Amino acid sequence: MRIPRIFTRQALVSNSTLSLAEPQSHYLSKVLRMQAGRELILFNGEGGEYTAEISAVHKKHVDVSVKKFTPENRQSHLQLELAIGVSRGERMDWVLQKATELGVTKITPLMTERTEVKLGGERADKKMEHWQQIIISACEQSQRNLLPELAEPQEYSEWIKQCDAELKFVLHHRDSKKLPQEQTPKSVALLIGPEGGLDEDEIAQAITNGFSPLTLGPRVLRTETAPVAAISLVQYLWGDF
CATH class of the missing domain: 3.40.1280.10 (SPOUT methyltransferase, trefoil knot domain)
Structure with a gap:
């Protein structure tokens, strides 16, 4: 099953929890219909990415547990x-x-x-x-x-x-x-x-x-x-x- 990659402007820290902003929460809960326990990948444009897991789905926001950081950027040297x-x-x-x-x-x-x-x-x-x-x-x-x-x-x-x-x-x-x-x-x-x-x-x-x-x-x-x-x-x- 494909793991969605989600961009957020929020600060990301390993072993923390956060509530995603409305656009990302709507996409995950209403468009993809994802529930608690589903895996994600989060990135905020500052470099690298984080594995994450949905911890709770609320009416207007989605809570996620941020886990391991990976420093991969896939950026051309040119x-x-x-x-x-x-x-x-x-x-x-x-x-x-x-x-x-x-x-x-x-x-x-x-x-x-x-x-x-x-x-x-x-x-x-x-x-x-x-x-x-x-x-x-x-x-x-x-x-x-x-x-x-x-x-x-x-x-x-x-x-x-x-x-x-x-x-x-x-x-x-x-x-x-x-x-x-x-x-x-x-x-x-x-x-x-x-x-x-x-x-x-x-x-x-x-x-x-x-x-x-x-x-x-x-x-x-x-x-x-x-x-x-x-x-x-x-x-x-x-x-x-």
Whole structure:
């Protein structure tokens, strides 16, 4: 029987008891219909994970006994940032989910010339909260214990000036350069546009700021496909694949 992995923002200490917050309690008791005695794995993003057991199920909360700590994080040694133009609908959700599963360290949503999603004020706060929950769910599923950092949405022109990764690539399907396999970087940044890609001025601006153009074969990939392909290649060459 599968043991659920649950993220909590609460402090975790071996050989202690705690009452889980309402969202986690509801998921365990109402969605999974788990009862006292069932095993769990808890993590809070501070590193490692804890085995636990449900001790009591109440109407509005679930009590758990926290047991053994395991320091495993399943974290790639490569610091990998994905900076991607914000896309519409579920495309961005899908990118965040798969990038988390594939081991990125940081995700930065970018507002580019062709970005059609408008973020600001309360809408931006709700979107960030939604994206953060997608990342948490992906960590629960993929057994990551350290959440990738989700940066606040930034203007494209500002981010490329600040990016200080050892190797920086901008995906450009009209170029022919591939990844330099002979190098062994400690940090990599991947820059990918929204639907329609980055425009020519943005690509030129990236190259001026030290980014190398990168192509992923002769076919044009969608904005939600390109990150999966690029991250997989980078993790294979320099990460933990």
